[in-house]
Amino acid sequence: MPSSGGRPPEETSQPAARVVTRAIARLLYLPTLLVAAAILVKGFVETGDGFSAGVVGALGVLLRYLAFGHEEAKRLLPVRYATAVAFAGLLVALSVAAAPLFFGEAVLTHRPPPGTEPVHLGTLELMTAVLFDFGVFLLVFGFAVGVVSFFARAIAREEGYAGPARPSPGGEGR
Numbered sequence: 250m251p252s253s254g255g256r257p258p259e260e261t262s263q264p265a266a267r268v269v270t271r272a273i274a275r276l277l278y279l280p281t282l283l284v285a286a287a288i289l290v291k292g293f294v295e296t297g298d299g300f301s302a303g304v305v306g307a308l309g310v311l312l313r314y315l316a317f318g319h320e321e322a323k324r325l326l327p328v329r330y331a332t333a334v335a336f337a338g339l340l341v342a343l344s345v346a347a348a349p350l351f352f353g354e355a356v357l358t359h360r361p362p363p364g365t366e367p368v369h370l371g372t373l374e375l376m377t378a379v380l381f382d383f384g385v386f387l388l389v390f391g392f393a394v395g396v397v398s399f400f401a402r403a404i405a406r407e408e409g410y411a412g413p414a415r416p417s418p419g420g421e422g423r
Contacts, residue, residue, distance in 0.1 A: 274316035281309030299382035303389025338387025
């Protein structure tokens with residue numbers, strides 16, 4: 250009997266392509282979220298913003314869905330709390346946009362005003378535009394992950410699909 254190298258039996262009987270895809274999905278998940286954070290932060294120096302960062306972060310979660318299926322992906326924190334993340338982002342973005350109205354200024358008037366030096370936290374400039382972009386990031390990320398999760402749940406219910414095809418005990422997978 251061949252040695253499984255300490256891996257669970259279900260992982261040793263899978264086709265090599267599936268094992269490689271899952272390994273890559275595991276390896277790329279956190280770097281994808283870090284790239285999303287970098288896009289969010291650099292958006293005030295070069296091109297980049299909360300929307301792009303939210304899409305990139307959601308693509309990392311989508312990769313996990315494609316590699317592992319709904320049953321595994323639903324254990325991820327962003328999937329479990331996608332709705333709450335989206336609503337928090339909406340609340341932050343709307344609050345930052347509407348706050349100037351309480352001071353008699355136009356909607357989306359950002360602080361500090363142009364021509365004044367913003368407060369710095371390292372290389373990050375602290376201004377209301379950063380907070381607004383963070384709200385947009387949370388909204389886009391939460392919404393995109395929620396939509397992917399919704400469709401994955403619907404497919405799982407419809408087809409009884411709980412993950413990528415598993416090989417039958419007596420032969421190869423599909």
